[in-house]
Amino acid sequence: MTKIMVDKISKTLDGLYTLADISLTVGENEIVVVLGPSGCGKSTLLNIISGLITPDSGTIKIDGADYTGKTARVSYMQQKDLLLDSRSILDNVTIPLLLKGMTKNKAQAYARSHFTDFGLVGFEHYYPRQLSGGMRQRAALLRTYLFASDIMLLDEPFAALDAITRRKMHLWLLKLHKHYQSSILFVTHDIEEALLLADRVYILSSRPAVIRRELQLDQTAAFTPDMKMDLLAILEEESNDHF
Amino acid sequence: MKRSTNIGYNLLPGSSLLLVLVIWEAAVRINDIPLWLLPAPSRVISTIVEIWPLLVYHSTTTLLETAYGFLLSIILALLIGFLLDYVSILKQAVNPVLVISQTIPLIVLAVLMPLWFGWGMLPKILIVMLVCFFPITINLMKGLDSSDSDQLSLFRSMGAGRWETFKIVKFPAALPAFFSGLKISATYSIMAAVISEWVGAQRGLGYFMTIQQKSFAIDKVLAAVIVICVLSLLLVKLADVIEYVLVPWNRRTLTDSNN
Ligand SMILES: Nc1ncnc2c1ncn2[C@@H]1O[C@H](COP(=O)(O)OP(=O)(O)OP(=O)(O)O)[C@@H](O)[C@H]1O
Numbered sequence: 001m002t003k004i005m006v007d008k009i010s011k012t013l014d015g016l017y018t019l020a021d022i023s024l025t026v027g028e029n030e031i032v033v034v035l036g037p038s039g040c041g042k043s044t045l046l047n048i049i050s051g052l053i054t055p056d057s058g059t060i061k062i063d064g065a066d067y068t069g070k071t072a073r074v075s076y077m078q079q080k081d082l083l084l085d086s087r088s089i090l091d092n093v094t095i096p097l098l099l100k101g102m103t104k105n106k107a108q109a110y111a112r113s114h115f116t117d118f119g120l121v122g123f124e125h126y127y128p129r130q131l132s133g134g135m136r137q138r139a140a141l142l143r144t145y146l147f148a149s150d151i152m153l154l155d156e157p158f159a160a161l162d163a164i165t166r167r168k169m170h171l172w173l174l175k176l177h178k179h180y181q182s183s184i185l186f187v188t189h190d191i192e193e194a195l196l197l198a199d200r201v202y203i204l205s206s207r208p209a210v211i212r213r214e215l216q217l218d219q220t221a222a223f224t225p226d227m228k229m230d231l232l233a234i235l236e237e238e239s240n241d242h243f
Numbered sequence: 244m245k246r247s248t249n250i251g252y253n254l255l256p257g258s259s260l261l262l263v264l265v266i267w268e269a270a271v272r273i274n275d276i277p278l279w280l281l282p283a284p285s286r287v288i289s290t291i292v293e294i295w296p297l298l299v300y301h302s303t304t305t306l307l308e309t310a311y312g313f314l315l316s317i318i319l320a321l322l323i324g325f326l327l328d329y330v331s332i333l334k335q336a337v338n339p340v341l342v343i344s345q346t347i348p349l350i351v352l353a354v355l356m357p358l359w360f361g362w363g364m365l366p367k368i369l370i371v372m373l374v375c376f377f378p379i380t381i382n383l384m385k386g387l388d389s390s391d392s393d394q395l396s397l398f399r400s401m402g403a404g405r406w407e408t409f410k411i412v413k414f415p416a417a418l419p420a421f422f423s424g425l426k427i428s429a430t431y432s433i434m435a436a437v438i439s440e441w442v443g444a445q446r447g448l449g450y451f452m453t454i455q456q457k458s459f460a461i462d463k464v465l466a467a468v469i470v471i472c473v474l475s476l477l478l479v480k481l482a483d484v485i486e487y488v489l490v491p492w493n494r495r496t497l498t499d500s501n502n
């Protein structure tokens with residue numbers, strides 16, 4: 001079943017033709033990775049799917065219903081963790097539950113039940129600035145998950161982390177995905193990350209972004225070096241325009 | 244505003260102050276400067292002890308005026324801050340008025356106020372407000388503007404309304420700036436009340452100083468000055484303590500590990 005359907009989206013930002021006729025889908029429990037060169041419009045695409053901005057043309061359908069320009073349906077984790085300095089980790093991650101009208105006690109109890117899986121146990125009452133980068137990202141991810149667990153848009157969530165922490169987070173995310181079951185649209189410009197996480201990959205061109213390639217990955221089969229070279233070549237070609 | 248654990252840094256301000264006092268004391272004694280011209284620090288201190296009840300009597304009035312003016316400034320600043328944040332077009336209209344209010348010579352207003360509002364507390368409270376509300380308001384507005392636009396769009400993506408976003412994101416983010424404004428105001432607030440009393444009053448440290456100055460009791464004037472300094476410092480300290488309690492996430496102990 002299709003959870004997200006992006007249908008022929010185009011967008012011009014401040015006179016910059018950014019997205020040109022993008023169509024893609026995300027199925028149930030699928031991790032779809034959008035891979036594209038820096039500045040091609042990946043974040044813009046997620047902004048449109050989340051309803052923060054409206055496309056010039058095209059539609060967004062979530063579970064078959066039109067959600068073009070409508071917020072508050074899917075959860076969206078942006079490039080920065082955007083945790084509030086003024087609140088403890090527990091108070092940060094419960095915000096989406098409180099916004100939905102849950103009582104404080106219920107929200108905290110429900111959030112706490114996820115702290116083990118998200119590797120945050122013992123840090124409930126720490127402030128964000130007291131946490132490491134990896135932890136902050138996991139806290140942001142938990143907040144994202146608690147807002148809407150069925151569909152999550154993740155915009156380069158691990159880009160700011162060091163290589164080792166990033167790799168740990170990848171494995172952790174895959175493990176998490178196995179028993180939390182959600183549809184994830186994951187944006188990155190890192191090929192390794194895409195190949196490691198994705199069930200399916202879309203490769204975007206440089207601006208104005210069109211879909212250059214769609215790739216079905218079979219997690220059981222080894223990814224051949226040839227395929228990787230192929231991907232690298234496409235990305236490199238698309239990035240050239242920027243130098 | 245760093246609270247240093249280093250003992251040397253804590254002693255330094257105290258010892259430089261002590262040095263000034265010692266030089267002052269020595270200069271007065273060696274040159275035999277008459278009391279009506281410049282009393283020695285030791286004399287000022289003994290005067291403080293001597294006229295203590297009188298100082299307390301006048302201080303209460305000054306403190307009361309300051310407290311009213313200060314609290315009203317905070318309320319006014321919060322109202323203006325909220326309003327201008329909500330209707331941002333108003334900012335351009337109100338900003339010049341705020342700035343112009345600060346260019347009026349304080350002493351002129353202090354002289355004119357009693358003509359309009361009499362010789363009681365009201366003109367003093369208004370002068371304190373005029374001095375205090377500006378730093379608080381400006382800093383609060385700057386703080387409200389400082390919140391991350393991505394943070395705001397995150398809350399929009401979660402369907403939060405304007406009030407919720409204000410309450411959860413903008414206002415807490417503005418608190419550190421608000422408190423730095425508060426501390427600037429606290430520094431000047433008592434002085435503003437004193438200036439206003441100097442021009443005309445029936446009670447208060449400013450009034451007390453004009454009387455003593457006319458009879459060349461310089462030691463008593465300086466005694467009042469010291470009381471003013473101490474009270475101003477205590478007020479700043481109070482603002483510090485309130486900030487410590489209300490803005491726990493910004494405590495220096497938290498940031499120390501990052502610096
Ligand atoms: N609000 C905006 N107004 C105008 N132009 C914008 C706006 N946001 C982004 N852009 C421009 O649109 C283009 C696409 O931006 P976007 O952030 O979607 O790219 P991205 O693929 O997410 O880049 P990155 O990999 O650096 O995150 C960029 O050239 C950017 O400068």
Ligand SMILES: [Mg+2]
Nearest residue numbers: 042043079155
């Ligand atoms: Mg981006």
